[in-house]
Amino acid sequence: MALEHVLHSHASDSQIVILSDSKSAIAALKKMRIGDAPPTNLIRIHQLLRVIQQQATKTVIQWVISHCGIPLNELVDKLAVRACQRENVNCSTTTYYEDCKGIIQDDQDSKWQHSFADCDGAGSWTRAVINHPLKMPWFKNRNDYDNRTISTINRILIGHGRTNSFLAQMKKRDLPTCDRCDLDEEQNMQHLLLRYRHTTSMLQQIFAKHSVSVPINPGTLTDLHRFLRECVNTGNMEPLKDVAETLSLLDVKL
Numbered sequence: 301m302a303l304e305h306v307l308h309s310h311a312s313d314s315q316i317v318i319l320s321d322s323k324s325a326i327a328a329l330k331k332m333r334i335g336d337a338p339p340t341n342l343i344r345i346h347q348l349l350r351v352i353q354q355q356a357t358k359t360v361i362q363w364v365i366s367h368c369g370i371p372l373n374e375l376v377d378k379l380a381v382r383a384c385q386r387e388n389v390n391c392s393t394t395t396y397y398e399d400c401k402g403i404i405q406d407d408q409d410s411k412w413q414h415s416f417a418d419c420d421g422a423g424s425w426t427r428a429v430i431n432h433p434l435k436m437p438w439f440k441n442r443n444d445y446d447n448r449t450i451s452t453i454n455r456i457l458i459g460h461g462r463t464n465s466f467l468a469q470m471k472k473r474d475l476p477t478c479d480r481c482d483l484d485e486e487q488n489m490q491h492l493l494l495r496y497r498h499t500t501s502m503l504q505q506i507f508a509k510h511s512v513s514v515p516i517n518p519g520t521l522t523d524l525h526r527f528l529r530e531c532v533n534t535g536n537m538e539p540l541k542d543v544a545e546t547l548s549l550l551d552v553k554l
């Protein structure tokens with residue numbers, strides 16, 4: 301199409317640059333030598349190039365990254381997809397790795413995401429909260445949050461912090477039970493956020509402030525995970541920042 305456009309819409313002996321995002325097409329053209337019989341799928345291109353050459357038009361074909369916002373490149377991409385859907389694609393066409401890189405990447409990402417979601421055992425809290433393990437971490441470029449807030453939020457997101465349960469596992473404490481309340485329960489993240497009454501009442505205020513519709517009292521772990529997941533997915537970490545600050549006020553150091 302670009303070559304036909306050059307022939308019909310540009311004066312001979314002009315200088316033309318054709319932008320293409322297909323490394324395979326450019327490589328196939330590069331391989332062609334004068335006198336060689338061109339491959340069947342390149343015959344038309346070969347004919348057009350010869351006519352253009354006879355007109356003394358200087359043509360350069362330049363590779364560009366696909367989908368980088370060049371309007372006519374985007375249009376050609378759409379037309380190529382339509383052509384593939386309507387016509388038979390030649391099976392002998394060589395496709396270079398670079399052209400398939402995006403497809404391979406998407407396929408691998410999807411496999412990784414599924415195996416992450418399907419596995420069980422340790423890490424169930426994180427899996428319930430984070431659906432996209434390959435997504436850029438939320439704290440990337442968040443210079444407005446200090447390191448302590450970021451690490452507290454991350455510990456809430458993975459359900460693993462410096463609780464009595466953890467300290468007992470690390471042999472830093474004899475019992476995993478909570479010493480902040482008289483419920484006589486293991487003090488883990490779930491207990492601190494959903495059972496410890498000082499935290500639950502402050503969480504309710506935070507949710508009201510941010511219009512979060514999570515029934516936290518008596519909250520369930522599923523609801524808590526849904527709230528955390530929404531924060532991660534929408535990128536709105538302000539409610540969690542408030543949770544981190546609340547924990548700090550209550551002297552709960554995760």
Ligand SMILES: [Zn+2]
Pocket residue numbers: 478479480481482483487491495496
């Ligand atoms: Zn407690």
